[in-house]
Structures are given as structure tokens and as C-alpha cells.
Amino acid sequence: MDHDLGFAPVRGRFPTLSARRAATRYGVPMNRPLEGRIILIAEDEPLIALQMTLALEDEGAFVIRARTLKEAIIGVEDHTLSAAILDHALNDADTSTVCERMSERNIPFVIYSDFERSNGAMLGGIHVEKTGRMPE
Secondary structure (H helix, E strand, C coil): CCCCCCCCCECCECCCCCHHHHHHHCCCCCCCCCCCCEEEEECCCHHHHHHHHHHHHHCCCEEEEECCHHHHHHHHCCCCCCEEEECCECCCCECHHHHHHHHHCCCCEEEEECCCCCCHHHHHCEEEECCCCCCC
16 A cells, blocks of 8 residues: 655655654554643754654644743743743853743743753753753
8 A cells, every 4th residue: 555655765764754743644543641731942952942842742742932031931921831841051041030930830841951960940840961861
């Protein structure tokens, strides 16, 4: 059975279409654990933000993207916000004020940053280095 995939497979792999997107396209039901969740991503590197957005949307989340501190502050005030992933060092400022507000509202957040250690307001979240390693 031939399917029009909309792209050419490379060596048997689908380079731009995740398994979830492919399954959804062909009507295969899949569990979407983040269905109905609203996630804020504060990231100034477009490719990283895009990759995180696509991954979260694949799991059913609605993503609010912020590239600046001002946009992140507006996003954190969304009354339906479920969680956030924050780059601590945005181009225009650090996200300490966003971390403080997330902690005040008891909303979980992850700091995804080049900084090796969390301090101050960042302590309210989980810290993951941009290398992908979890702190010891």
C-alpha cells in the first residue's frame, strides 16, 4: 500500500516527521500526556525553541513562546499556565523575575541553561544544563 508521505524517506527513516505526527496523520490514536496543558517556553535561540515547541506539541501541549524577558513576564501571567521551560539568560535579561513569579503561583518550571548552578529564584525549579546533563 503506497502512502503519499509529503516527503521522501531517507534510508528508511523519516527525517522531519516524528512517529507521533506520522501516526496522527494516518489516524492511529496515540496517548497524548500533555493534552490540554499550556507550557511557556522562554528561549532566545530559535532552533532550540522550535525543537522544544514541536516536542511538546507532539505530546498535546499548547505552547506559549517568549524570546524576551518582557514576553516571558506576559506569558507567566496566563491564568491557565501549567508549566514553563526557561532559558535563564535571555538576550535582554535573565529570567529571575519569571522564576519568582512561577514560584509564587506554584507552577512547576525547568531552567534549561548554560549556567552550571541554580541560585536565588532559580532554586524553585529543576535545572538542566543545555548539554542535556542533569546536575549531580
